Amino acid sequence: MNDPARPGPSDSRGYYRRMQAAVEELLILKGVVTAADVDRQVAAMASRSPERGARFVARAWVDPAFRARALADGAAAAGEIGLEVGPLRLIVVENTPDVHNVIVCTLCSCYPRMLLGIPPEWYKRRAYRSRVVRDPRAVLAEFGTEVPAGMRIRVHDSTADMRYIVLPMRPAGTAGWSAERLAGLVTRDSLIGVERLPDAV
Amino acid sequence: MPSEVAAARFRPGDRVRVRAAHPPGHIRTPYYCRGHVGVVERLCGAFANPEELAYNRPGLPAQPLYRVRFKATELWPDYREDPADVVEIELYQHWLEEVS
Numbered sequence: 001m002n003d004p005a006r007p008g009p010s011d012s013r014g015y016y017r018r019m020q021a022a023v024e025e026l027l028i029l030k031g032v033v034t035a036a037d038v039d040r041q042v043a044a045m046a047s048r049s050p051e052r053g054a055r056f057v058a059r060a061w062v063d064p065a066f067r068a069r070a071l072a073d074g075a076a077a078a079g080e081i082g083l084e085v086g087p088l089r090l091i092v093v094e095n096t097p098d099v100h101n102v103i104v105c106t107l108c109s110c111y112p113r114m115l116l117g118i119p120p121e122w123y124k125r126r127a128y129r130s131r132v133v134r135d136p137r138a139v140l141a142e143f144g145t146e147v148p149a150g151m152r153i154r155v156h157d158s159t160a161d162m163r164y165i166v167l168p169m170r171p172a173g174t175a176g177w178s179a180e181r182l183a184g185l186v187t188r189d190s191l192i193g194v195e196r197l198p199d200a201v
Numbered sequence: 202m203p204s205e206v207a208a209a210r211f212r213p214g215d216r217v218r219v220r221a222a223h224p225p226g227h228i229r230t231p232y233y234c235r236g237h238v239g240v241v242e243r244l245c246g247a248f249a250n251p252e253e254l255a256y257n258r259p260g261l262p263a264q265p266l267y268r269v270r271f272k273a274t275e276l277w278p279d280y281r282e283d284p285a286d287v288v289e290i291e292l293y294q295h296w297l298e299e300v301s
Contacts (some may be wrong), residue, residue, distance in 0.1 A: 075222070083290065089245065089246070091245075091268075100204055106231050106233070107229060107231060109225055132278070133288050134276075134280075135281070135282065136278055136282065136286065137282045137283075138282075140235065149283075151284070152283055152285045152286055152287070153273075153283065153286045153287075154286070154287050154288075154289060155273075155286075155287070155288045156215060156288075156289050157231060157289065157290045158289070158291070159229050159230070159290055159291045159292070160229050160245075160251070160269070160292075161230060161245065161246075161248045161249065161266060161289035161291070162245055162266075
């Protein structure tokens with residue numbers, strides 16, 4: 001764990017920035033990638049936003065057959081509605097009155113970028129990653145999220161080749177709403193599981 | 202899916218123990234679950250071994266990857282919240298042992 005060549009948490013930003021710049025320069029110099037490849041990937045990453053995940057969830061709320069397909073194979077279901085998710089597998093975890101799901105990557109910061117874009121800073125910090133597997137209710141409370149007594153928590157640690165997205169419960173008071181209108185209720189944090197969506201007023 | 206695939210040894214519902222091992226290198230088995238017992242939730246497919254890929258080796262045969270469900274109280278003996286809470290972790294087969 002304690003590799004003397006690695007920086008402590010306080011100076012890690014500068015260290016990793018320099019490392020990233022050095023590796024990028026080397027890859028370009030050696031012809032492994034071009035600067036244009038890097039720019040294209042950065043632009044593609046920046047263009048994806050949680051609006052994609054919101055559209056996915058709203059569709060699952062209004063279309064039970066789509067919801068069933070999404071739970072069976074998240075990536076294929078996303079592809080159906082024009083959300084290309086690339087080679088990674090996507091597991092959709094469904095909130096119910098009995099179970100609340102939360103996503104983390106304790107090892108690094110694996111995140112469903114294909115549907116949510118670039119992760120928020122807190123998702124990558126050691127505090128969230130180390131505490132949410134151990135004291136999930138305490139961490140959720142810091143997000144202003146209360147998990148009712150009797151509702152179990154299921155934490156998903158994205159340690160390997162799967163990515164996860166939470167399917168929140170459809171807010172009460174939305175009967176008859178269109179998928180577009182429902183998508184407007186879905187927040188990024190509800191798709192990570194640190195927020196529960198309030199009833200529509 | 203890679204052409205060389207190790208046969209899956211576990212099925213959903215099987216109890217498994219994570220090896221209490223501490224090898225050096227790029228390991229994707231979190232420390233906090235090593236030595237603990239959980240239940241296989243599903244088989245996710247087979248993937249080249251990341252411990253080998255990290256060193257630019259092929260990582261074959263591909264290892265079956267499982268989602269294993271642990272009780273929070275199994276992972277954290279002093280767990281303070283709902284004892285029915287669980288943590289699910291993706292683990293490669295070569296980290297899992299049968300529990301009799």
